Amino acid sequence: MSTARHDEQEEGRSFDLALARRISGYVAPYRGLVFRLVGIMTVFAFIDSFTPMLTKIAVDRFAVPRQTDGLALFALLCLTLAVIRGLANLLMIRTGGLIYTGISHDVRRDCFVHLQDLSFSYHDQHPVGWILARITSDSTQVGRSLSWNLVDIVDAVENVDHRTESGG
Numbered sequence: 001m002s003t004a005r006h007d008e009q010e011e012g013r014s015f016d017l018a019l020a021r022r023i024s025g026y027v028a029p030y031r032g033l034v035f036r037l038v039g040i041m042t043v044f045a046f047i048d049s050f051t052p053m054l055t056k057i058a059v060d061r062f063a064v065p066r067q068t069d070g071l072a073l074f075a076l077l078c079l080t081l082a083v084i085r086g087l088a089n090l091l092m093i094r095t096g097g098l099i100y101t102g103i104s105h106d107v108r109r110d111c112f113v114h115l116q117d118l119s120f121s122y123h124d125q126h127p128v129g130w131i132l133a134r135i136t137s138d139s140t141q142v143g144r145s146l147s148w149n150l151v152d153i154v155d156a157v158e159n160v161d162h163r164t165e166s167g168g
Helices: 019-024 028-049 051-064 069-118 119-123 128-166
Strands: none
Touching: 019 128, 028 051, 028 069, 028 128, 051 069, 069 128
């Protein structure tokens, strides 16, 4: 086995469309979970959009006039929305986690199959520890990027849409 040092080579950071298509193919088996995730995040954003309105109602109807008529019903509404928001958050994290672990698993599996097809000379020139570290690191990064970056993108789109509608 070679004792040559295996430094990480920093590749150019330009966007590679072919690589992006290849990597995004790992999302296809999880389309149902992705749609579920987007739906959950939409519910989450919808409830969040009511928060300023609920604060306005609380101040205008109960705090300023110092009235308590209907306060119990209003508090029940706020509590119900908070519980739904909490459940949506839990489902969002769970669904994103399922997508993340599934994609990471698929990438690792495909890398393992590819490693089995490589020549013995490749394995003689590259230490096994270095190969395993790269596979583990890269598959984790791909899974994280394809699942949690999706959450960030949907959240950003919904926030821009909400701010556009509210004029803020």
